[in-house]
Amino acid sequence: MGVHVPEEYGGSGSSFFNAMIVIEELAKTDPSVSAMVGIHNTLPVSMIIDYGTEEQKLKYLPRLCSDSLASFCISESGAGSDAFALKTIAKRDGDHFLISGTKMWITNSGEAQVFVVFANADPSQKYKGITCFIVERSADGLTVDKEEDKLGIRASSTCQVHFDNVRVHKSAILGEYGKGYKYAIECLNAGRIAIGAQMIGLAQGCFDQTIPYLQQREQFGQRLIDFQVIFEIGFEFLIHKCSGFTTSDCTS
Ligand SMILES: Cc1cc2nc3c(=O)[nH]c(=O)nc-3n(C[C@H](O)[C@H](O)[C@H](O)COP(=O)(O)OP(=O)(O)OC[C@H]3O[C@@H](n4cnc5c(N)ncnc54)[C@H](O)[C@@H]3O)c2cc1C
Structure with a gap:
């Protein structure tokens, strides 16, 4: 689960290339397991490796290499290919943000303990307001429901995730405020390889x-x-x- 996570954070210390080989090998036998491992490694885990603070890496990566799954939450009912049309907002409240919105088709969300979430913290700036947050499943106001009845990869959970005024401290911002759009493009390129x-x-x-x-x-x-x-x-x-x-x- 942490193929390319450095060893000091509990991972295997291997490369992104080797993570792709793991995903390919798993898919030969079970594409659902491959999807679970693939999304986990290449999207949320990669984002924490690439953009997380030292504190965030120490807090999340050892868990994500051992006993916790992560989800990557960008898509919404009106924001699929056009991901930056997302309507989830992160309203500033002092040192905190209140996240509200509904994400769709979120892989691993049935089991995930950690959610990397894209929300617009300043809609007046359009896509340049998009900011990325790390949210724990236990956060008040976060609920997961409606597992999609898919044709394939049915053992990989794909659910809606609701955020109803989920309160997160500004230290939960992943990377820089307003740079979520840039991170999404970079991560999704890696996700497509997976x-x-x-x-x-x-x-x-x-x-x-x-x-x-x-x-x-x-x-x-x-x-x-x-x-x-x-x-x-x-x-x-x-x-x-x-x-x-x-x-x-x-x-x-
Ligand atoms: C199994 C599964 C798992 C997923 N997991 C996640 C996840 O973990 N996290 C997450 O955030 N999202 C996830 N998604 C959502 C996924 O990212 C979206 O389905 C994807 O972005 C496409 O959006 P859409 O389904 O709304 O299709 P649409 O954007 O509505 O596209 C419909 C069709 O129109 C075509 N199209 C769209 N725009 C153009 C264009 N400009 N030119 C030509 N053709 C175009 C598309 O290629 C497609 O064929 C998942 C989806 C599935 C099916």
Whole structure:
């Protein structure tokens, strides 16, 4: 859960590249587990590594490498691809902020203990008011409900998260005030690589399950793999995946 978290904060001290390999390998067997680990590592955990204060890193990273999951909360019903259209606000109240709004489709939110939340602290500045906060699940006013009934990756929770005047101290700001839009762009770029790793692992897992079946199942008096169309699809896949393969490798 902390593949690229430095060892001094309880992580494995490995690289972002290796985190992608972990995500790919998990997806070969269970894309839900891969989604859980992928989002956790590449979005909320990465944000705390990259933008957290020393105090925030010491407070959250050891937990997030051991017994707690994290969620990344940016999307809303009217803010999907156009993430900066978000309507969640963070109203200043002295040294505190009051966060109000509803986030949608939040991965890991069914179990997460820590939420990295994007809210606009100054809507007059439009997207330049977007600020990122770290919020604990135990915060008064934070509720998680309506788990989406998804077609796939069903063991990965995807829920709505409501913030009803959730009071957080200004020390909960992650990075700089008003820089949330910049952090979101950078993190989502990394998140897309993780989704790619997940999809490659899933495709490989399907392929690995399919080949033995095609070699064993017989119809019309021959193995399925011996039908020309099936052989050619498999051959194309191998050519794209492993440029070192030869025709005889595929035949065998
Ligand atoms: C399983 C799952 C997990 C998720 N987890 C999280 C999470 O952990 N945290 C979080 O914050 N969000 C999460 N999301 C939300 C996700 O980020 C959004 O679904 C995504 O940003 C797309 O938004 P949308 O679904 O509203 O689609 P829309 O933005 O409404 O897009 C609908 C379609 O229109 C296309 N489209 C949109 N804009 C353009 C354009 N300018 N040009 C051409 N085509 C366009 C899109 O490509 C898409 O095909 C999750 C979603 C899913 C399905």
